[in-house]
Amino acid sequence: MDKVMLALRRAGVLNSLRGKKVLVATSGGKDSLNALYVMHTLSEDYDVDVKAVLINEGIRGYRELTIQAFMKFCNALKVKSKVVSIENEYKFSIDYVARAYLSGLINYKPCTVCGVLKRHLVNRIAVEEEADYVVTGHNMDDEVQTFLINIVRGTVKNLAREGILTGGVLGFVPRLKPLYYVTDKESLTFFLVNKFETPIVECPYASLSLRYHIRLFLNELEYKSPGTKERLLELKDKFRASLSKLTETVQLKRCIICGQPTTREICRACEIVLQVRKITD
C-alpha cells in the first residue's frame, strides 16, 4: 500500500480524491483486481465513488473465466460493475481479428487491436459515467516494458505520454495507475496473500506481441542485475520530463467518426474498425 500511496502522491491526486468518481478498468486478472481493491479501500477514507468495468474482448477459453472472477470480486466488495463486449460495440471479436491476422487478411496484430479498442471503449464509458479518473492495473513491469517497446520502435513521442497520471485534455479522461511502483511479482504476492481468486490463465495471443518477448528479456536482466526495472523506470521518468515539450506541441482534435480526441482526422480505433470491417462486410 505504501507504493500505491507514493504513486498517488507523486501524481498529485491524493489530496484531491475526495468526492471524485473513479472508474476502474479491469481484466479480471491480478493487477486490475488489486487496483480495484486499493481504490475501494481508499474510497472509505476519501469518499471516492468507485465503479468497475471489464471489457470482454471475445477471446474464448480465456476471458469468460476471468469475467466470473471479476463479478465475484465486485460482489464481495459491493462495487458497482459492468461488462462491455467489444463484439457488441464494434461487430467483431479479437478472436476474429487474430484469425484474420494469422491468415494474412489484415496487418494488425490482435494485441494492437485489443489495446487500442479497449482504451477507446473505456474512455467512452468513463465520459458517459462522468468519471474523474480511469484507474488501471498497469504496474512497474508494464511501464518498463512499454518504455523499451517505444525505444525499440523508435516512437519517441509516445515516451512522453506514459506516466502515473496521463490524459485529462480534450475528452481524454485522466488515467491513473496506482500500481506504477509495484512490480509484477509484488502484485501477485499481494493477490495471493490476500487470498483473492482468479483463474491462472494467459491470453492465447500473448506470445504474438513484442511485449511478451520484452517481458522475458527484462525478467532475465532483472535476475542477473537486480534493480534493472527500477533503474529503467527512473530513466523513463527522466525521459518523460525532458520530452514533455514535444507533447505540448501536439494539437488534439475530435475524430470525425466517433468524436473522441485524436491527433488525426480519424482516430486509431475508428481506423482499425474500418479496416477490419472491410473484410467482415
Place this chain on the structure above:
Amino acid sequence: MASAEVIVKIVKRNITITKKVGEAGLKIEDLLRELGINPISVVVFKNGVIVTEDDLAKPGDVIKVYAVSPGG
C-alpha cells in the same frame, strides 16, 4: 528415495514434479533454475506459506509455484 525428494507443483501449467534435493535440501532459487524457471517471474509457497527464493526446499516439502501471467 521418497524422503530425499520435494514435490513441486507448477500451478500455471497444472503439473506436479518430484525432484531429488538431497538430505541438506536445495535453495529454492536453484531448484527453480534447474526447472528452467526464472525466480523473478514466480511467487513460491512452501508447505502453504509464502517464501523467498533464499529459503531451502528440504525433503518432504511441497513447493507450489505461481507464475506471473501477462495481461493481469
